[in-house]
Amino acid sequence: MASAAPASSTGSTKLDALKQTAAAQDPRKLSGVALYSRFAFAGAVCCSVTHGGLTPVDVVKTRIQLDPVTYNRGLIGGFRQVIAKEGAGALLTGVGPTFAGYFLQGAFKFGGYEFFKQQCINQFGYEAASNNRTA
Numbered sequence: 001m002a003s004a005a006p007a008s009s010t011g012s013t014k015l016d017a018l019k020q021t022a023a024a025q026d027p028r029k030l031s032g033v034a035l036y037s038r039f040a041f042a043g044a045v046c047c048s049v050t051h052g053g054l055t056p057v058d059v060v061k062t063r064i065q066l067d068p069v070t071y072n073r074g075l076i077g078g079f080r081q082v083i084a085k086e087g088a089g090a091l092l093t094g095v096g097p098t099f100a101g102y103f104l105q106g107a108f109k110f111g112g113y114e115f116f117k118q119q120c121i122n123q124f125g126y127e128a129a130s131n132n133r134t135a
Contacts, residue, residue: 046110
């Protein structure tokens, strides 16, 4: 028995109705500054959060490298020693500059990558870009 549902049907009438409503609204396709600023912001947030979140590990690693006689208990022991000597706030030493620097780096790296990727596609054509990609 053949199904009467269209080929794009999901089997759920509510979901199908939602998809049709979304398609009927025809949202504007982002381009230009609106599109690339979103890429840049996403890259900025991701880079700054991940690198800023690892600042405590970097603080302990640096202490171990600079004073291996004092900080000789490994990473976990190093955390405990830094907290015992200087308080928990010492683990956040340098988090502001790290966050700011990686925010800018992520914005330019990811926003720039998407911008120049599109420029190359425009210059060489989609088919050539697709055939010569390495990823």
